[in-house]
Amino acid sequence: MALGLTGYVVLAIILLTVAAFFMARSRAKSTAGGDIRLLHSLPNYYGYNAAMFAAVPAFGVLMIWLLAQPMIIENSVFKLIPERIVSEGSSRGLVMSDVRRVAEGLDIAVAQGALTDDEADNIRTEFKDVRSILGSVGVALGSNVEPEVLYAAQQYRAKSETGTFWMSVAVVALAALGAALAIFVTNADFRARNTVERGALALLILAASLAILTTVGIVLSMLFESINFFRLHPWTDFFFGGSWAPNFRGDSDLSILPLLWGTLYISVIALLVAVPIGLFAAIYLSEYAGPKTRSAAKPLLEILAGIPTIVYGLFALLTVGPALVSIFGRGEAGLLGVDWMSGATAVLTAGLVMGIMLIPFVSSLSDDIINAVPQSMRDGSFGLGATHSETIRQVVLPAALPGIVGAVLLAASRAIGETMIVVLGAGAIAKFSLNPLEAMTTITTRIVSQLTGDTDFASPETLVAFALGLTLFVLTLGLNVLALYIVRKYREQYE
Template structure:
């Protein structure tokens, strides 16, 4: 219901914005007797000014309201739930999930006529089977509805409806007042263009600030949860322990070192595949290929970058893994006659497929860097009697080397953060091993595993995912900073 009102409100604001644009433009023209040459700004700027003051404040308040209202309502409703309900193997997140599901079910039941508004607000579990009523309108519940959860859901509905009513009222009033004020100040001497340009600049600054604030928010959210984890689990075991064995019953070994080893090992194999192929492809496209070949080959190569990683993961699981098993595994069935590989999931499987995925990253960046080397350097080398290959080896590649190293480091950070290929291709065993034909796991895979299913965000076995995420963030950030440092310090400046 709230979503429906939100949609209607957005449409209403857009309609008011259009009307304000037309009205302000007409008023500006009318104030100068229809001679637009007497206006300070072009007529459209007066319309843009009115549209800006109508839409931007109203929609901005609506976005903030929609973000803040659910959190405020949940904090208010959660206080109504007794500790008995929360303490029976559940958590706040799980209980509030049930509350929201029941509240949405009551809304659907009212919309479909299964309940009246009065019945939805007064129904009790001892009067009717709420679970069967909600199931009849397509809302699936995993267990019976507790009386306290039902009452909290009814309060959730009530507070949401009140909040939505006030949101519609406030946002609508702001759109009307903003549009009316902008139309009222419109006249021939009003500097509408200056106001619109300042408003556009403010919106651009807001967009840039939101991107920065989002990054800061992500880091802080991981940092605070990581601090909670280290309060429950010793940091020495996390950073210096030798095993990974989470146990939700307690006594867990939660060391990052086996996961970090698997992450770096798989990434190393991926770079062994991607760097030579990608670099050779870049050299061919930039130094040997003709315009027609280049215009066809480069887009085809970069298609690899647009393939979803889940597709790469399926390719690893269904094609590359069985192919490796046919060569290295299952005794007499293997091509080599020795059982070196017991299953399709292995470090080599994930590394090969991830390397294929990284080829366009290395080739595209390296191609742009090689093309940035001035043609005059090549011509000078040719004039001294060097061959084409000698020019590439001794002139072009040394000049482009800092940028190529930066491209490789960026590809390495991309490999370290990969998830789906590792989930489907590498396995889920955390251990130290040099054998690339054995299954291992990575940091990203364990993050997914620890946060999958019904989790208790008060246990170290769940909170460890945030510590892993923060460590991974620091690792990839370090690689990116190193890449930028190398490129900026050692790159050559050409005119």
């Protein structure tokens, strides 16, 4: 019912916005005696102004209300759950999940006629099999419903209905009030165009701020959980320890260094594959290829960037890994007759496939950077008698080098944050080793592992994922900032 009512509220706002637009435009024309030349702004600007005052505040309050109401109700309802239920192995999240499912089931049962609205509000586990009733309407519960959970679900449902009702009243009233005020102030001398342009500017500033606000939100969410982790686990072991051995029963070794080593090792191999191939491809496309070849080859090369990383991971697991085993492993069965590689998952497997994935990142950025080198520099080199290859080596590449370095750093940050290729191609062993034919793991893989399954967010073995994520964020952010600084310095020099 809440979703339906919210839909009607949105429809009402849209209708009020459209009505305000036409009424304000008509009022502006009437105040000018029908002569639009007497208006300060074009008639549509008066309509835009009224529509803006009707829609923007109403939709803003609607969005904030929809985001805040579930959290407020959940905090209120959780107080009704006795500590006995929470302490029996169920975390707050699991208990509230049951509460929401029961409340949703009651709504569905009322909608389908299995229960009346009064029965849903007054049903008791003593005389009604709530589990069977909810199961009959397609809501599955893992166990019998505790009376306290059922009561909390009924309160959750009632509070949600009440909150949604008052939200509808407030939002529709705000839209009507905004439309009425905008229409009331509309006259021939009103500077509607200036008001609309200031509103559009505020909208653009808000859109530009979303990226910054999102970044701040990500950092803060990880920072607070990381602080909780370091309260439970010594930071010296995390940053300077030598092993990674999480144990949810206590006495865990949670050092980032083995994971960081695996991350950097795989990333270096990937860059050793991607940088030469990508750079040579960029040189060919920008300096040697004709227009027809370039128009066909560059899109085909950039298709690699659009392939999902899970596909690369399967390619590493099913194709590249077995191919490497056939060369370096299994004794006499191997092509080299050695037994250096015992399985398909290895650092080299993930590094090679990740390098293939990074080729379009390096080639596309390097191609654009090389093309940005002024043609006058090439012409001056040719005028001095240099050949085409000498011009590329001694003029074009040195001039484009800062930008190419920036492209490589951006590719490196992409490699450090990769997950699926590492999960399927590199293995899950955290250790220090120089052998690229052995299995290792990375920071991203361990983050996924620590947050998979039924987790308790009060244990250091789970909270360590946030410390790992924050460290990885700082590392990739530093690489991106360095890359952007280098590219920006290059553009200032040659543009």
